Amino acid sequence: MSPMTPARVTGTPGRTRVLVVGGGITGMAAAHRLRARLGPDAEIIVAEQSARLGGKIHTVDFAGRPVETGAESLLAARPEAVDLAREVGLGDALVYPSALKPALSIGGELVDFPAGHMMGIPGDPADVAAVADAKERPDDGRPILEPGADMSVGALVRSRLGDEVLDRLVAPMLGGVYAGDVDRLSVRAVMPQLAAALERHARLTEAVAEIKRPAPASGDDAPQAGAPRGKPVFATVDGGLNRLVTATSAAARAEIRLGMTVRELRQTPYGWEVIAGPVPDPIKITADAVLLAVPAKPAAQLLRDVEPQTAAALSGVAYASVALAAFAFDQIELPERSGFLTPASEGKTVKAATFASQKWPHLGRRRQIVRVSMGRLGEEALLQYDDATLAKTALRELGEHLGHRLPEPVEQRIDRWGGSLPQYSPGHPARIAAAREALAFHRGIAIAGAAVDGVGIAACVASGRKAADEIADRLAR
Numbered sequence: 068m069s070p071m072t073p074a075r076v077t078g079t080p081g082r083t084r085v086l087v088v089g090g091g092i093t094g095m096a097a098a099h100r101l102r103a104r105l106g107p108d109a110e111i112i113v114a115e116q117s118a119r120l121g122g123k124i125h126t127v128d129f130a131g132r133p134v135e136t137g138a139e140s141l142l143a144a145r146p147e148a149v150d151l152a153r154e155v156g157l158g159d160a161l162v163y164p165s166a167l168k169p170a171l172s173i174g175g176e177l178v179d180f181p182a183g184h185m186m187g188i189p190g191d192p193a194d195v196a197a198v199a200d201a202k203e204r205p206d207d208g209r210p211i212l213e214p215g216a217d218m219s220v221g222a223l224v225r226s227r228l229g230d231e232v233l234d235r236l237v238a239p240m241l242g243g244v245y246a247g248d249v250d251r252l253s254v255r256a257v258m259p260q261l262a263a264a265l266e267r268h269a270r271l272t273e274a275v276a277e278i279k280r281p282a283p284a285s286g287d288d289a290p291q292a293g294a295p296r297g298k299p300v301f302a303t304v305d306g307g308l309n310r311l312v313t314a315t316s317a318a319a320r321a322e323i324r325l326g327m328t329v330r331e332l333r334q335t336p337y338g339w340e341v342i343a344g345p346v347p348d349p350i351k352i353t354a355d356a357v358l359l360a361v362p363a364k365p366a367a368q369l370l371r372d373v374e375p376q377t378a379a380a381l382s383g384v385a386y387a388s389v390a391l392a393a394f395a396f397d398q399i400e401l402p403e404r405s406g407f408l409t410p411a412s413e414g415k416t417v418k419a420a421t422f423a424s425q426k427w428p429h430l431g432r433r434r435q436i437v438r439v440s441m442g443r444l445g446e447e448a449l450l451q452y453d454d455a456t457l458a459k460t461a462l463r464e465l466g467e468h469l470g471h472r473l474p475e476p477v478e479q480r481i482d483r484w485g486g487s488l489p490q491y492s493p494g495h496p497a498r499i500a501a502a503r504e505a506l507a508f509h510r511g512i513a514i515a516g517a518a519v520d521g522v523g524i525a526a527c528v529a530s531g532r533k534a535a536d537e538i539a540d541r542l543a544r
């Protein structure tokens with residue numbers, strides 16, 4: 068037998084077997100939903116190429132606190148992520164940020180980030196007048212978007228409210244989430260609710276104002292135990308988001324295969340044959356269905372021979388890279404804010420900072436922990452600098468933003484997230500819908516995750532669950 072011949076076949080004949088590829092939050096949420104749908108006897112295997120579960124969720128012990136090196140918060144304004152936390156027994160561990168607000172760093176000063184906006188787009192130009200000159204351009208009375216049409220966030224905001232709103236407010240807000248270029252980000256993908264409102268409104272501010280208008284109070288607004296008054300927008304897990312990953316994995320009762328790269332998918336008359344594991348010692352896994360919860364590039368590679376149209380749509384998704392520096396300080400005074408964002412026009416490497424121990428009361432303020440984010444789309448070279456250089460740059464610029472030199476931190480670390488944040492260009496939702504339609508001709512395969520349905524953890528949970536439901540429905544037929 069040649070060393071490349073798959074040597075082992077895993078699985079028990081006669082039981083439904085689903086392979087989930089990718090052990091990030093999407094894959095784990097999918098495995099959890101598959102367990103609920105397929106019952107206790109189904110074999111659910113999660114193949115994860117790295118040595119740990121979680122993907123872009125990674126909590127570490129830093130200065131004696133559980134600190135996130137990647138994602139730090141769950142969007143609680145939509146239900147999926149907090150619901151998952153409650154379902155897997157972490158309801159009591161959900162914690163919420165302090166009421167402190169982030170600032171905008173402009174011209175060496177921290178100024179209040181205006182209220183009443185949606186990702187930096189105001190519902191009333193007067194709301195942002197202190198930092199940006201927002202003069203709404205005359206409209207022609209027709210809705211801004213045709214049904215189903217799309218455009219870039221940059222083109223939308225620049226043409227309706229001008230450069231300052233875009234550069235000073237919208238780009239820093241979106242930069243914090245996507246590290247992207249606003250002229251290449253799709254309105255329909257990154258702000259679907261706004262895109263829907265733009266089909267009804269001729270004025271951008273009116274569309275935003277409609278979305279921002281408080282919904283009539285309902286029974287759902289009753290505060291959850293431990294939650295602040297009013298509906299919290301964000302939450303996290305006391306002890307770190309890793310707990311969400313491990314609790315979901317435990318509740319899914321899946322067979323977790325770490326260090327297992329999935330390399331090839333082959334469709335058979337009975338389901339799927341998957342080649343996985345190290346190149347010199349591959350294994351063959353047979354499965355009734357496969358759920359791909361990996362970034363766009365590996366998903367495209369795996370689908371190349373299965374469904375080229377889907378593979379082509381996925382390979383068109385670009386990714387941005389970011390580097391994060393974390394510092395722990397003893398006895399340092401920080402402004403009473405949760406952090407700051409800064410526009411690219413300020414010419415800094417640091418694009419945002421989170422005063423983590425002030426933003427998250429559960430971390431305590433005995434030591435101040437600051438997370439600094441660097442890198443925008445096109446600045447990948449930044450990640451090539453060594454840790455000491457990145458930390459020095461982050462610390463120096465942090466001091467410039469705060470207006471004073473900072474003391475030596477008691478602890479510091481650098482984390483690089485190369486090619487980690489998908490960039491949804493205009494037309495992305497329609498391309499993904501078509502890619503899914505093409506894939507639906509093949510029985511028992513689905514795609515999910517940040518590559519296709521949204522970067523936020525809540526969006527990933529929703530995506531994983533939906534793909535699991537699709538597969539369970541297909542298997543039931």
Ligand SMILES: Cc1cc2nc3c(=O)[nH]c(=O)nc-3n(C[C@H](O)[C@H](O)[C@H](O)COP(=O)(O)OP(=O)(O)OC[C@H]3O[C@@H](n4cnc5c(N)ncnc54)[C@H](O)[C@@H]3O)c2cc1C
Binds near residue numbers: 121
């Ligand atoms: C620095 C940073 C900060 C962020 N902050 C937030 C935040 O505060 N809030 C928020 O909601 N979101 C945040 N996000 C976004 C969010 O974390 C991610 O979009 C989300 O976690 C992605 O989950 P996923 O499971 O789809 O993909 P991933 O987490 O990328 O998981 C995919 C997994 O697939 C594995 N894999 C890849 N190829 C293969 C293969 N061939 N075989 C087997 N396994 C494979 C990978 O190793 C990985 O573990 C942040 C992202 C980054 C990078």
